Amino acid sequence: MQTTIAQRLAQIHAEIDALHAPQNVTLIAVSKTKPASEIREAYTAGQTHFGENYLQECLTKQQALTDLAITWHFIGPIQSNKTQAIAQHFSWVHSIDRLKVAKRLNDARPDHLPALQCCIQVNISNETTKSGLLIDELEALAYAFSSFERLQLRGLMAIPAPTEDEGKQKAQFDAIKKQFDDLNTKGFALDTLSMGMSNDYTIAIQAGSNMVRIGSKIFGARA
Numbered sequence: 001m002q003t004t005i006a007q008r009l010a011q012i013h014a015e016i017d018a019l020h021a022p023q024n025v026t027l028i029a030v031s032k033t034k035p036a037s038e039i040r041e042a043y044t045a046g047q048t049h050f051g052e053n054y055l056q057e058c059l060t061k062q063q064a065l066t067d068l069a070i071t072w073h074f075i076g077p078i079q080s081n082k083t084q085a086i087a088q089h090f091s092w093v094h095s096i097d098r099l100k101v102a103k104r105l106n107d108a109r110p111d112h113l114p115a116l117q118c119c120i121q122v123n124i125s126n127e128t129t130k131s132g133l134l135i136d137e138l139e140a141l142a143y144a145f146s147s148f149e150r151l152q153l154r155g156l157m158a159i160p161a162p163t164e165d166e167g168k169q170k171a172q173f174d175a176i177k178k179q180f181d182d183l184n185t186k187g188f189a190l191d192t193l194s195m196g197m198s199n200d201y202t203i204a205i206q207a208g209s210n211m212v213r214i215g216s217k218i219f220g221a222r223a
């Protein structure tokens with residue numbers, strides 16, 4: 001028998017609870033490529049945080065969902081020419097990986113909205129093909145946020161290189177957690193570690209993640 005979105009959400013919450021992690025974990029439902037009707041279904045089941053990668057697709061869906069109190073997270077690669085709309089239509093941005101994008105988001109964030117909640121995306125596997133900032137450059141970008149009044153730096157986001165090897169998955173998450181802890185030791189007050197997707201979120205939570213971004217396990221495989 002096919003499960004519903006509500007049942008899959010309940011299952012994920014049960015799996016998270018069963019980990020007995022000390023931190024509270026926020027679940028972001030990643031709804032890219034999925035219709036507004038499925039977002040509404042998840043919302044009706046109690047899900048309020050949604051993550052999207054593609055600006056135009058998301059804006060269209062937002063217009064169909066204005067009656068819902070959704071917290072929207074932008075999690076996809078950011079082109080400079082999209083920063084204005086992202087700053088206007090999202091509460092969170094997880095994928096900031098360069099100064100120019102941060103500056104443009106700050107300039108475009110409307111005064112009547114709260115500060116944009118931000119994570120720096122780090123490239124933990126140091127793969128030049130991957131998006132995300134290299135570790136060497138992380139501290140400088142984190143310091144730069146202090147001059148952006150309309151942005152609040154909350155933490156780090158990462159998408160580790162895919163691997164079936166749980167030991168390697170854990171090592172990558174541990175490495176991100178170490179960067180996070182190091183920044184806080186240096187005086188930052190970061191409270192958000194955005195890591196873990198459908199295939200690896202339990203390992204990410206065990207490594208200290210407190211925000212998981214889960215798509216296919218809630219909404220089914222994407223075309």
Ligand SMILES: *Cc1c(COP(=O)(O)O)cnc(C)c1O
Nearest residue numbers: 030075197198213214215216217
């Ligand atoms: C698509 C996506 C996800 C969700 O991936 P699933 O494997 O479907 O859970 C999470 N984070 C980012 C940045 C994504 O692009």
